[in-house]
Amino acid sequence: MRWREEGARWMWAHPSRGVRASPVRLGAPLHLAVAGDAVRRCAGVWRRGRGIPCPDSTEVAPGARRDQCETCAALDRASSVAADTVPDDRQPYAVYLAYFGPGLLKVGITAVARGRLRLLEQAAVCFTFLGEGPLMAARRTESVLGSALDVPDRVLDPAKREARHRLPGPAARAAEVAALHARVTALHDKLPESLRRAPLRCVDHAEEFGLDTDPPPPPPAAEVTALPPGSAVTGTVRAIAGHDLHLDTAEGPLLLDARLAAGWPLSRPDGQTLPAPTAPLRPRTPDPDPLF
Incomplete structure (x- = not known):
């Protein structure tokens, strides 16, 4: 699939x-x-x-x-970019924050050409892009967020599956993403200069996934x-x-x-x-x- x-x-x-x-x-x-x-x-x-x-x-x-x-x-x-076997990949990469449920967020990277497809594949309920740039700048940003803000770069399937059945409303989801985005923005002097920053724009997949029905x-x-x-x-x-x-x-x-x-x-x-x-x-x- x-x-x-x-x-x-x-x-x-x-x-x-x-x-x-x-x-x-x-x-x-x-x-x-x-x-x-x-x-x-x-x-x-x-x-x-x-x-x-x-x-x-x-x-x-x-x-x-x-x-x-x-x-x-x-x-x-x-x-595989995920396995760090193509460090000389010249295509631009995007850094994103992905939300899977209350308190369950991660940072990741994906090729700009793929857009949001990587987030759909990962079952991200909502997300925002942080910026884009060369692969090494994206990797460096991912590493900085892990060490400075303790944001993981991986969330396992069992945690995603459990979290998607206790989702708050769209506004609460967007607010949690926005709060982490603001913390990342405050680290501007620690992030690579070659990463072109992106404004906060929370994209929500809950309706597309079928998770926002009444009843859920x-x-x-x-x-x-x-x-x-x-x-x-x-x-x-x-x-x-x-x-x-x-x-x-x-x-x-x-x-x-x-x-x-x-x-x-x-x-x-x-x-x-x-x-x-x-x-x-x-x-x-x-x-x-x-x-x-």
């Missing part, structure tokens, strides 16, 4: 028809099945909107979140753990955030990580398929208060 300006899209790789896209719509039914004799194969490498097939069609485990073999994953890392989508009671051969997922799309699909099903609210579907030959369910295995989703245990 990939995000475009028009919304989330399933990207299908057909042996003779090439890559095709179909929209993932809020309120629409979702029916995915994996045949009993199907094998999950490495999805290859995705570059500039095109899929490069895995040369060995390596088999991938049904429950793996990463849909690549080690060879293709290494090829991805070899040209209920927290999932369970999550799909794998799509093994002979299994199926059937439901109605209630919300979409990053790679997470929140579904209404006959058994209750269900979370499907769309990465589990990558690499499978998929079809519609029939009488031979069984429900995909699931596991209960429990609230995270909060960290204990420090003694000192």
Whole structure:
């Protein structure tokens, strides 16, 4: 599943028809099945909107979140900005503040050409850009905010999933982003001169994700753990955030990580398929208060 300006899209790789896209719509039914004799194969490498097939069609485990073999994953890392393997990248980069829920914000960088797509992929409920400039200036800004303001550059999926079900209203979300933006602005003498600053402009994705409905989508009671051969997922799309699909099903609210579907030959369910295995989703245990 990939995000475009028009919304989330399933990207299908057909042996003779090439890559095709179909929209993932809020309120629409979702029916995915994996045949009993199907094998999950490495999805290859995705570059500039095109899929490069895995040369060995390596088999991938049904429950793996990463849909690549080690060879293709290494090829991805070899040209990854996140892994710091392309320090001489000459395209401009933007620094952003992303908000996932109350008290849950991060700083990150993305290519200017990608715009907000990186934020949609990360399930950022709202965000603002801080500025743009060369890659090293963006990296330096990210580092300064981490050390001076203790702003993390990473937020894990379990924390994002829990936070999106206790969101305040749009004004409160924007106010929290604005408060951090003001703290960053106060560090102007510590930020690289080559970073062109951007004014505060909070962009909110909650409505696009389906999180601002009345009533809001209920927290999932369970999550799909794998799509093994002979299994199926059937439901109605209630919300979409990053790679997470929140579904209404006959058994209750269900979370499907769309990465589990990558690499499978998929079809519609029939009488031979069984429900995909699931596991209960429990609230995270909060960290204990420090003694000192």
